[in-house]
Amino acid sequence: MSGLITPDALVFDLDGTLWDAAVPTACGWNRALEHLGVDTRVTVEGIRSVAGTPFAGCVQILVPELGARTRDVLGEIDAGQKQAMLESAGELFPGVEGGLRALAKQYPLFLVSNCQDWYLELFLDTSGLRECFTGSDCNGCSGLPKDGMLRHLSQEHELTRAVYVGDTAGDREASVAAGMEFAFAGYGFGSVSEPVLAFGSFDELREYYAGIGGAETEVTSVRGPATSGSIGG
Secondary structure, three states, rough: OOOOOOOOOOEEEOOOOEOOOOHHHHHHHHHHHHHHHOOOOHHHHHHHEEEOOOOOHHHHOOOOOHHHHHHHHHHHHHHHHHHHHHOOOOEEEHHHHHHHHHHHOOOOOEEEOOOOOHHHHHHHHHHHHHHHHHEEEEEHHHOOHHHHHHHHHHHHHOOOOOEEEEEHHHHHHHHHHOOOEEEEEOOOOOOOOOOOEOOOHHHHHHHHHHHHHHHOOOOOOOOOOOOOOOOOO
């Protein structure tokens, strides 16, 4: 491990990287679509296939027949999803809870997602992992694309060697555009051709970065507020 460069932060995507909330999301969408009188129903796999896309884009992809109505019904679909997730939230991937708690002792951890603002907060609340993160941002908070959020995070916290962990080709493109190294969560929803770093489980990822980081030390070197939603929000 001595020849590897230690990151100054680990930044995580949410869906397909830390948890899977496709089941309650599909349920909430379908309730809303039924209420709206729309015949289309989304599937769990359909929801997973658009992970990493901002909410409005997900609706356009999965329910294209809405057309000009899309803008008008976004609020109802969003509300349906929120209600379903309050009833039954997503499930963390194996190893995530313990892994994040361990890594947070060695690195500043951040969360950057294209999700809605309430969705990010619901994850932090229901997972019990809020304390692990130095900061977070999402498209619903800042309105920025993912590469813009990553750039802003780097500037805000003066990061020069951060790694973005995600599960889609879009995540890799965003990290490259933001000047970050990319680590592929191969256990997630998407696929990436020939990633430089790839992990088949969160346990593998934890072991790798724990080894690079060496002994556990208190994280004190990152600038900026230690609260979620603080970036661009």
